[in-house]
Amino acid sequence: MSGRAAARLDGLGFRSVFRYTPGKMDWAANGLPTEGHLARYPRLGRVARADVPTCRVDERIGDVRDRRASWPITVVVDDHAVVVGVLRHDPHDVDRFARVEQAMRPGPITLRPNIPLATAAEYLRRMGLDPALVTTSDGVLLGAARREDVERLATETVARTGGKP
Amino acid sequence: MAKEVLREEVRELVGGGAAVVEVLPADEYEHEHIQGAINIPLRNLDREAPERLRRNEPVIVYCNDYQ
Numbered sequence: 001m002s003g004r005a006a007a008r009l010d011g012l013g014f015r016s017v018f019r020y021t022p023g024k025m026d027w028a029a030n031g032l033p034t035e036g037h038l039a040r041y042p043r044l045g046r047v048a049r050a051d052v053p054t055c056r057v058d059e060r061i062g063d064v065r066d067r068r069a070s071w072p073i074t075v076v077v078d079d080h081a082v083v084v085g086v087l088r089h090d091p092h093d094v095d096r097f098a099r100v101e102q103a104m105r106p107g108p109i110t111l112r113p114n115i116p117l118a119t120a121a122e123y124l125r126r127m128g129l130d131p132a133l134v135t136t137s138d139g140v141l142l143g144a145a146r147r148e149d150v151e152r153l154a155t156e157t158v159a160r161t162g163g164k165p
Numbered sequence: 166m167a168k169e170v171l172r173e174e175v176r177e178l179v180g181g182g183a184a185v186v187e188v189l190p191a192d193e194y195e196h197e198h199i200q201g202a203i204n205i206p207l208r209n210l211d212r213e214a215p216e217r218l219r220r221n222e223p224v225i226v227y228c229n230d231y232q
Contacts, residue, residue, distance in 0.1 A: 001188055001189065001207055001228040001229075002188055002226045002227050002228040003167075004207060005186070005188040005207050005210055005226040005228075006167035006226050007167070008207075008210050008211070008214075009167070009210070009214060009218075009224060009226065010166060010167060012210075012211065012214055012215065012220075013220050014214070014218065014220050014224055015220065015221065016221070016222065016223040016224065017167040017168075017223075017224050017226065018167060018168050018169075018170045018174075018175075018178060018183070018223060018224065018225045018226070019167045019168070019169050019170065019225070019226055019227070020169075020170055020171075020172070020175050020185075020225050020226070020227040021169050021170075021227075022171065022172065022230060023227045023228050023229050023230040024187065024197065024198060024199050024227060024228075024229060024230075025229055025230040026172060026230065027172055027175075027199050027227075028197065030172060032172065032176075032199070032200075033199075033200040034197050034198060034199060034200055035197070035198055035199075035200050035201075035202075036194070036195055036196055036197040036198050037195055037196050037197065038196055038197040039197055
């Protein structure tokens with residue numbers, strides 16, 4: 001539809017026409033601001049926390065474990081912050097010198113920031129995910145959302161609005 | 166002929182004063198649209214574009230996705 005619009009504007013004499021082909025789905029999926037009815041409801045990006053620890057594939061398990069804070073995972077990212085894996089911390093990790101690449105789970109499930117909270121909460125429960133990794137459509141890490149935060153805000157939203165968006 | 170752009174270019178163009186136009190029907194626009202975008206449904210383009218847009222300024226059009 002935008003292709004036809006762009007062509008028509010060109011025919012109407014508009015000389016500087018651009019077509020954002022990926023459209024508003026791409027825009028919203030990358031956590032960029034939107035307006036309208038749906039924008040009034042909080043989405044998964046609202047509860048994603050950017051303080052989830054990260055590391056690289058070539059780091060040592062022992063070094064990563066020391067910075068995990070209260071998170072049960074560390075997200076493995078590349079130089080462009082693209083998610084490549086997740087390291088779930090095991091209290092029985094004994095080989096501090098093993099590389100992250102040897103212990104991580106590659107290709108974890110990631111969710112987009114524009115997913116409605118109720119949808120996200122159901123998905124996390126069904127898939128047994130906690131926390132959820134939130135990324136752009138290019139796989140760049142935005143943060144991690146704890147299931148309890150997703151469920152709490154989803155419940156509050158339903159109570160406030162009287163229903164799911 | 167229109168140039169295809171990605172979202173980072175959209176942000177730059179908007180920063181430079183480009184108009185952003187969603188060409189979907191009004192109910193879809195009301196449901197959700199890019200912040201700051203106006204709505205000119207495709208079927209109204211001939212009538213409304215000359216009234217609401219400036220021919221010598223950049224315009225970005227979009228819809229849902231790769232439609």
